[in-house]
Amino acid sequence: MRRGGVKAAAAAEKAREAARAKVWAARASTTVVLWLCCALLLATSRELGRWSGCLTQPLIVVERRFEAVAAAGSERAAASASAAAAARGERAESSASEAAVAALPPKRIYKNNGYLMVSCNGGLNQMRAAICDMVTIARYLNVTLIVPELDKTSFWADPSEFKDIFDVDYFISSLRDEVRILKELPPRLKRRVELGYVRSMPPVSWSDISYYQNQILPLIRKYKIVHLNKTDARLANNGLPMEIQKLRCRVNFAALRFTPEIEELGRRVVRILRRNGPFLVLHLRYEMDMLAFSGCTHGCSNEEAEELTRMRYAYPWWKEKVIDSNAKRNDGLCPLTPEETAMVLKALDVDSSYQIYIAAGEIYGGQRRMAALTSAYPNVVRKETLLPSDLRFFQNHSSQMAALDYIVSLESDIFIPTYDGNMAKVVEGHRRYLGFKKTVLLDRKLIVELVDQYKNGTMSWNHFSSAVKASHSSRMGAPSRRQMIPDKPKEEDYFYANPHECLHQPEELSVL
Numbered sequence: 001m002r003r004g005g006v007k008a009a010a011a012a013e014k015a016r017e018a019a020r021a022k023v024w025a026a027r028a029s030t031t032v033v034l035w036l037c038c039a040l041l042l043a044t045s046r047e048l049g050r051w052s053g054c055l056t057q058p059l060i061v062v063e064r065r066f067e068a069v070a071a072a073g074s075e076r077a078a079a080s081a082s083a084a085a086a087a088r089g090e091r092a093e094s095s096a097s098e099a100a101v102a103a104l105p106p107k108r109i110y111k112n113n114g115y116l117m118v119s120c121n122g123g124l125n126q127m128r129a130a131i132c133d134m135v136t137i138a139r140y141l142n143v144t145l146i147v148p149e150l151d152k153t154s155f156w157a158d159p160s161e162f163k164d165i166f167d168v169d170y171f172i173s174s175l176r177d178e179v180r181i182l183k184e185l186p187p188r189l190k191r192r193v194e195l196g197y198v199r200s201m202p203p204v205s206w207s208d209i210s211y212y213q214n215q216i217l218p219l220i221r222k223y224k225i226v227h228l229n230k231t232d233a234r235l236a237n238n239g240l241p242m243e244i245q246k247l248r249c250r251v252n253f254a255a256l257r258f259t260p261e262i263e264e265l266g267r268r269v270v271r272i273l274r275r276n277g278p279f280l281v282l283h284l285r286y287e288m289d290m291l292a293f294s295g296c297t298h299g300c301s302n303e304e305a306e307e308l309t310r311m312r313y314a315y316p317w318w319k320e321k322v323i324d325s326n327a328k329r330n331d332g333l334c335p336l337t338p339e340e341t342a343m344v345l346k347a348l349d350v351d352s353s354y355q356i357y358i359a360a361g362e363i364y365g366g367q368r369r370m371a372a373l374t375s376a377y378p379n380v381v382r383k384e385t386l387l388p389s390d391l392r393f394f395q396n397h398s399s400q401m402a403a404l405d406y407i408v409s410l411e412s413d414i415f416i417p418t419y420d421g422n423m424a425k426v427v428e429g430h431r432r433y434l435g436f437k438k439t440v441l442l443d444r445k446l447i448v449e450l451v452d453q454y455k456n457g458t459m460s461w462n463h464f465s466s467a468v469k470a471s472h473s474s475r476m477g478a479p480s481r482r483q484m485i486p487d488k489p490k491e492e493d494y495f496y497a498n499p500h501e502c503l504h505q506p507e508e509l510s511v512l
Helices: 001-047 055-079 081-103 126-140 168-174 187-196 209-224 242-255 260-277 287-295 304-314 325-330 338-347 367-377 398-411 423-432 446-455 461-472
Strands: 115-118 144-146 199-200 225-228 280-282 354-360 414-419
Touching: 055 225, 055 446, 115 126, 126 209, 126 242, 126 325, 126 398, 126 423, 144 280, 168 338, 187 225, 199 209, 209 225, 225 287, 242 423, 260 446, 280 398, 338 367, 338 446, 398 423, 414 423, 446 461
Parallel strands: 115 144, 115 225, 199 225, 280 354, 280 414
Antiparallel strands: none
């Protein structure tokens, strides 16, 4: 009996060992199969990555996750703490890349009707608004937009390309769910342009979308490429579908980012200003080109007035040549002088210790014309004084310098433009979008009348100050609706100064 029990126990033990061997064999086989699958999937995803038309975001994420797993395995095998820290940094960078890929909107699929090339004209903010319009037009014509060309021939002669000012890759990728944008034409079409086989024309100003659908789209279908060589104010302010207005806003407030270098430099200026307390940005549009173009010579010497007149005649695209400076000033069509601006700031009770950041180019007349302002407000600063060594790469690039002023203007506690040019209007609209930040919109016609009365002794300072305050209490950038003037688009409120379709309006304004 004892001998039979031993044999039975031995047989049972052998059976258990055989079962354990089978389990280990199954585990080993499964492991090999899994690793082979992983290797095959990784190789397949890399092969597909060579074909951009077949590449999808999930494959990118899968590949990076496998690489992250491999990196994690290496980290566990590493012995040094420094190597582990470096690996953690790599994982964080990889995670950020995955998040960026996942955040891209899906591409909009549509039948391409052709290609639209555009050459923007004017300064930075005039071109900024034009870019928003051209993206919107391309979207609703179902065409491919080529990254806009910036103006290099105007008064400023800035050689900057789009990529020197704006983050071009983000611009293209962030709008891919609306319109296809390419950095340049495909080679075959590029050759056609070089040979002159392209239709180039200026579109009609202040047109609605039907003009582009009925007049421009047939030309694109016929010629395959159309080049719009003027882009300023080529899309109407009003009477457009809501989705068009909202796309204009999306391009302006989301897709048009400045380059990382410009953004960082702008943030540095803001940090320096913030360390010293609140600050006011004064868009003092009293540069030589502005005065020559407008014909405004109030406060200038005879020699300066003659110099400005010669300059106006030297630029053929400035069509108005004979200008009555006094009449224009009395109509409120001239930028305020630095002396008039100092009076307005004091009348509005802006504290003399306030930082005043000048967002402008070189002031015509230099320190002589700035004396009244700097005497009343000793803390007048410019980007050139705050970051003297960092701006050397921006010299002779007026649009890049203007981009810095744009960033600082958005962040300021108060923004006051002395003239309603393109920067004043576009910044005003952007500050409305950011929560109706305080923007003082000066009534220049009334101000010059009050200034003249004060200077000729017919009005006391207290009366002058009270009148300025009372007349501007409702001109601080609060929510409002654009004023529409049928058949007079130049005289009505500019869309980009008050894009109320895109703003969170009080209920009483929403129902108007």
